[in-house]
Amino acid sequence: MDNVLEVKNLTMNFGGIKALDRVSLEIKKNQIVALIGPNGAGKTTLFNCLTGIYTPNAGDIMVQPPQGKARRINGMKINHITELGLARTFQNIRLFGGMTVLENVMIGRHCRTRAGIAGAIFRPNSTRTEENDIVDQSYSILEYIGLTMYVNDLARNLPYGAQRRLEIARALACDPQILLLDEPAAGMNPQETGELEQLIVRLWRERHLSVLLIEHDMKLVMNLAQNIFVLDYGEEIARGTPQEITQNPAVIKAYLGVETNAEIN
């Protein structure tokens, strides 16, 4: 499988409402894919299915870990999905506000380390080395993202843009191969959005991550995405390159309500 993530005919019902109706989507290795659609189209629901928060009613989600065979992850425990290399950020920031920036990132390293209750109480050498490694790795991630000046600040005291970047830093600490970003630019000013764009490009180019991006900022989407999927009312209405999407009549109709030749943005 040359795709790192494959979604096939995914359906998710809430009572009588079909939040997702036979949605399919593929992400290739080291590809940036955007998921767009009007509010309520089911984008975040799809993220919740991918990360195990919801168990979909039908369909398959297949993940290709770096080693081994592709795994079907529907119904798997959330923390096991994370171990397979999916990490996400949230539309509404969900940092551990009462912990420091460094601690937030250190918690992200959790799934890659092993020490348990005996280690915490008796602190043998192995545990100490492991914890020192976590600190080092977390520092280097914060350096990479450019948050070192905040290391010992409480997460809730950070400026908004920095909180958004900290969410990405924390997701990186899980060593993901696929990064799911839910509206990372929401509420950012143009300068912050520009920095975010550069960061995502660096993650893609230097860390060879695959990225699935939900975003309403069309300029950001068009600049970054190599492939775009459009959802509306839980159904896929279009897919293709940014050029194809901007000219797709169904997409224009979904966004503007009427058929027109106006280009998005």
Place this chain on the structure above:
Amino acid sequence: MNYFWDLFLGGITRGSIYALIALGYTMVYGILELINFAHGEIYMIGAFTALIVASVLTMHGLTGVAVLILATIVAVFYAAAYGFSVEKIAYKPLRQAPRLSPLISAIGMSIFLQNYVLLAQTSDFLPFPNLLQDVLLPEAISGWIAPSEFIIIFTAAVLMIGLTLILKFTKMGKAMRAVAQDREMAMLLGINVNRIISRTFIIGSALAAIGGVLIASHVGRINFYIGFGAGIKAFTAAVLGGIGSIPGAMLGGLVLGLTESFATGYISSDYENVFAFALLILILIFKPEGILGRSSQQKV
């Protein structure tokens, strides 16, 4: 002055035990938002286990500190196993249920454990050997404090400092705080939340068991019902300090212990509970989140 000092030490001693038990309530509440009403019973089971082990060891000719240490160790493991099992049996299946269901389940567990010990042991008060007396203290200390009080206060202080350090600095401690703040997010970061919950119950139960052994040796008798009284007091201490807050539970325990001790000493021992719970009511009226608790924040 001497009388005051005695009351003060008595209050701190009593308060240290309340604090040890209150930590179990507050840690579980922090993570599950559940009042674990069976926690007092874990403390009682810890005391009973220690009594049984101490009796067996004494029969085999052991005495003094060795008995105390062995009995405590066995009690800790036994109570931890009970705490772990109670969570798996009574709370884990109800993880997704409305919040009232695990609460009822906790009360059921509490009644079950009480009656189980009642049937397995006896309804009478059993004498508990004063194991703490045999510990020899240097003259400098034994002049102004009784050995058993010193050991209780010292042990509780060491345990509380240890717990604080674990929560602050170790990976497991960070994971516990993360789960307490946002369980779903913690899972998304790869934390096995069920394992963290189990560990919280194990640690809380171990602390309660140590509290049980210490107070049983100090007071000198136990029965199946001691868990209820101690549980209610420790729960009061946790609420007093701010439920969910670790330093709050410690402070709440000490404040409650001192209040009781002074009320008993200067007014009348009949008023011990009146003052304890009047204090609780006052705190709830004027600072409902507890002394160190943070006012609840709505999650977006």
